[in-house]
Amino acid sequence: MVKIHIDKKPIDVEEGTTVLKAAETAGISIPHLCYHDAFPPEGSCRMCLVEIEGLPKLELACSTQVRDGMKVFTKSEKVVEARKGVLEFLLAEHPLDCPICDKAGDCKLQDYYDEYGLFESQFRESKEKREKKDKIGKSLIHDEERCILCRRCVRFLREITETQELGVFERGIHSRVNIYDLTPVDNNYSGNLAQICPVGAITDEDFRFKTRSWFLKKGESICPLCSRGCSITIEYHPGFSHFGVPSRVYRIQSRENQEVNGFWICDMGRYGYSYLSENRLDKIVINNKEWNIQPTWEDVSYFINQQLKKLDEGKKTSQTVLILNTWLSNEELFLIHKIFKNDQNLERIFFADRPQAEKDDFLLTAERTPNKKGALEMGFDMKPANPGALSDKTDLLLAFGSFLAEQISAADLKKALEKIETKVLFTSHENELNSLFDIVLPTALIPEKGGSLTNIDGKIQKFSPVFEPPGDSLPEWMMLADLGRKFGINSSFYGEFKTPETIAKEIENEVPFFREQK
Amino acid sequence: MEKSVDELEKDQRELIHVLHDVQEEFGYIPAQAISQISKQLKISESEIFGVLTFYKAFSLKPRGEHLITICVGTACHVRGAPMILDEFERKLGIKAGETSEDNQFTLETVNCVGACALGPIAIADGEYHGQLKTRKVDKIIDKLMSTKRNGSD
Ligand code: SF4
Ligand code: SF4
Ligand code: FES
Ligand code: FES
Numbered sequence A: 001m002v003k004i005h006i007d008k009k010p011i012d013v014e015e016g017t018t019v020l021k022a023a024e025t026a027g028i029s030i031p032h033l034c035y036h037d038a039f040p041p042e043g044s045c046r047m048c049l050v051e052i053e054g055l056p057k058l059e060l061a062c063s064t065q066v067r068d069g070m071k072v073f074t075k076s077e078k079v080v081e082a083r084k085g086v087l088e089f090l091l092a093e094h095p096l097d098c099p100i101c102d103k104a105g106d107c108k109l110q111d112y113y114d115e116y117g118l119f120e121s122q123f124r125e126s127k128e129k130r131e132k133k134d135k136i137g138k139s140l141i142h143d144e145e146r147c148i149l150c151r152r153c154v155r156f157l158r159e160i161t162e163t164q165e166l167g168v169f170e171r172g173i174h175s176r177v178n179i180y181d182l183t184p185v186d187n188n189y190s191g192n193l194a195q196i197c198p199v200g201a202i203t204d205e206d207f208r209f210k211t212r213s214w215f216l217k218k219g220e221s222i223c224p225l226c227s228r229g230c231s232i233t234i235e236y237h238p239g240f241s242h243f244g245v246p247s248r249v250y251r252i253q254s255r256e257n258q259e260v261n262g263f264w265i266c267d268m269g270r271y272g273y274s275y276l277s278e279n280r281l282d283k284i285v286i287n288n289k290e291w292n293i294q295p296t297w298e299d300v301s302y303f304i305n306q307q308l309k310k311l312d313e314g315k316k317t318s319q320t321v322l323i324l325n326t327w328l329s330n331e332e333l334f335l336i337h338k339i340f341k342n343d344q345n346l347e348r349i350f351f352a353d354r355p356q357a358e359k360d361d362f363l364l365t366a367e368r369t370p371n372k373k374g375a376l377e378m379g380f381d382m383k384p385a386n387p388g389a390l391s392d393k394t395d396l397l398l399a400f401g402s403f404l405a406e407q408i409s410a411a412d413l414k415k416a417l418e419k420i421e422t423k424v425l426f427t428s429h430e431n432e433l434n435s436l437f438d439i440v441l442p443t444a445l446i447p448e449k450g451g452s453l454t455n456i457d458g459k460i461q462k463f464s465p466v467f468e469p470p471g472d473s474l475p476e477w478m479m480l481a482d483l484g485r486k487f488g489i490n491s492s493f494y495g496e497f498k499t500p501e502t503i504a505k506e507i508e509n510e511v512p513f514f515r516e517q518k
Numbered sequence B: 001m002e003k004s005v006d007e008l009e010k011d012q013r014e015l016i017h018v019l020h021d022v023q024e025e026f027g028y029i030p031a032q033a034i035s036q037i038s039k040q041l042k043i044s045e046s047e048i049f050g051v052l053t054f055y056k057a058f059s060l061k062p063r064g065e066h067l068i069t070i071c072v073g074t075a076c077h078v079r080g081a082p083m084i085l086d087e088f089e090r091k092l093g094i095k096a097g098e099t100s101e102d103n104q105f106t107l108e109t110v111n112c113v114g115a116c117a118l119g120p121i122a123i124a125d126g127e128y129h130g131q132l133k134t135r136k137v138d139k140i141i142d143k144l145m146s147t148k149r150n151g152s153d
Helices: A019-025 A077-092 A108-117 A152-160 A191-196 A267-271 A297-310 A313-319 A330-343 A372-377 A387-391 A410-418 A432-436 A476-487 A491-495 A500-510 A512-517 B002-006 B012-026 B031-041 B045-054 B074-078 B081-092 B134-145
Strands: A002-006 A009-013 A049-052 A071-073 A134-137 A140-142 A166-169 A176-179 A202-204 A217-222 A231-237 A248-254 A320-324 A348-351 A396-400 A422-427 A439-442 A451-454 A460-463 B066-071 B105-110 B122-124 B127-129
Touching (some): A002 A019, A009 A019, A019 A071, A049 A077, A077 A108, A134 A176, A152 A166, A152 A191, A166 B045, A191 A202, A191 A248, A248 A267, A297 A396, A297 A476, A320 A330, A320 A387, A330 A451, A330 A476, A348 A387, A372 A451, A387 A410, A451 A500, A476 A491, A500 A512, B012 B031, B012 B045, B031 B045, B066 B081, B066 B134, B122 B134
Parallel strands (some): A002 A071, A320 A396, A396 A422, A422 A439, B066 B105
Antiparallel strands (some): A049 A071, A134 A140, A140 A202, A231 A248, A451 A460, B066 B122, B122 B127
16 A cells, blocks of 8 residues: 555555556546556556656656655646647547537547637648548448547457457558458447547447437446346436327447446447337237226236136146246246245246357357346246147246247247136237237336346346336336235235335345345 | 568567568568468557558558659758659659559658758659759659669668
């Protein structure tokens, strides 16, 4: 530990820390462009200059290590002056097309000019004309005029993906970042480039010109598209509820989580968000002619209760089938286990999940089962659903999710389900499968509810609702807690579960794995 | 080409030497050479391209029989380099950075060759012509035409 002062504030930091990181721990932010926590300091942008007592020149905060007794000034007159100068040079060749730049609002250069620049331009010469719309990858557009040559993108491709598609070519005023020989940036992590570019030099075609960043709200969530469970930020427009305009997701960005995904997410997780809004089910669907009203959850839960009661004790355990999946949270799986396995003694519980698919050597896992580890720890043996298992003398089927359709062919499914008297499906999307069920209940997706998932490495990750589920959709945990109460075997126990957190507490009490992880 | 790349140890620090050798032998750096060097030295093509476009000594296109380099550094600029360059461009019918169709001449510019006092300066096949006047341009070109050179620089 060394003792230093930053802006007269005494702080203790580890030896070897840089001035920039030391200042951060004291809540002092030093502007920086080329430095990124994922890479060693490069010291090329000069934005992070600070004054250090006893040293004749200003030093780079990003690459200077602290020494005992060091006195650093981040706001002295000299520093403020130098910062302005650096900004002036960075902006000398910058096109200032913020009004049509997607980065505006999230742009570090824009923010720093606002905070430390605010000078009149002294340049009378016209700026160099350069390539403004160079397609350098699947979904990436490079604007040479906006590039400040911080090389974050080059370093990312060199150090993280090791694919090295981008380089800095030529020199001096002609220096430019580009691909070599028209070989595009093509790897499963390319979308991270638009996110780490500190300015609008790399923009994402998926997002370009669709909205302005300041219209978007941000919410933290977890990606459920594979078993890694990367931390993500969902950027969405909340919609205009008065006018019936629903919320809409505009992009997904990675969120730092050193234990899971570092600073990055894969392109599948980044661009695969259409499922959040497309083909969503927002009303209870009834395909059984005996029902002549549009029921509410109250009616349906009463109905399920009646159906279970109708089956006599001996038959109940063998004639009811439950189909689950690993998009269900720990909390939901716990309730299901309690209600259907412990209280109702059901034996025929199966899982229908997304099949395995291609993995890569970095984050993306072959398993597309975001809570498989949680399901196993909860005590499910996770037998896969198959047509035989479904139809064998079944009277009541309760199914969660629509992944059945990915596991069993439509014809087989139809045949198997025809023989079952009562079929209820809990699902978030419209799907051909839905028409085979008597009742289809709309459910919430991960960003629309609270809970936790256990990833492939056994890390339990909490998530909270970012926006409301569409229409009449409800989180499964809510419906399950309600069913638990209605079934009446241990009503007061289920009555306690008003939030996912209360369920999580009970899980810790009852399931050793979850207690130990804490 | 095979040889010049093969001969060298697989040491990444040798990159510039390798590029020099290739440039020497072919008069430019062909695209196949870049991919071959990349494989052999285990340096990405984008990085090699970065290095070779950084240095003026390397060229990506075959250069002509004769190379004329005009200094357009600050000192030469104020002493009239733009006019000299114009004159060469007009006489040779090519722009700076181009090679004539008959492959006789390549015209390039450079920023300062360290002889500012003698500006404006042109270097024709390695020979320095200082305090140049536009009317001397013809003579320089004529002289080049009457000499054969092997290789280029
Ligand atoms: S494109 Fe962006 S990240 Fe890459 S060097 Fe330019 S400014 Fe930096
Ligand atoms: S690696 Fe998996 S969890 Fe991470 S972003 Fe990609 S699909 Fe989502
Ligand atoms: S952040 Fe220190 S030089 Fe760029
Ligand atoms: S500017 Fe031409 S030699 Fe220096």
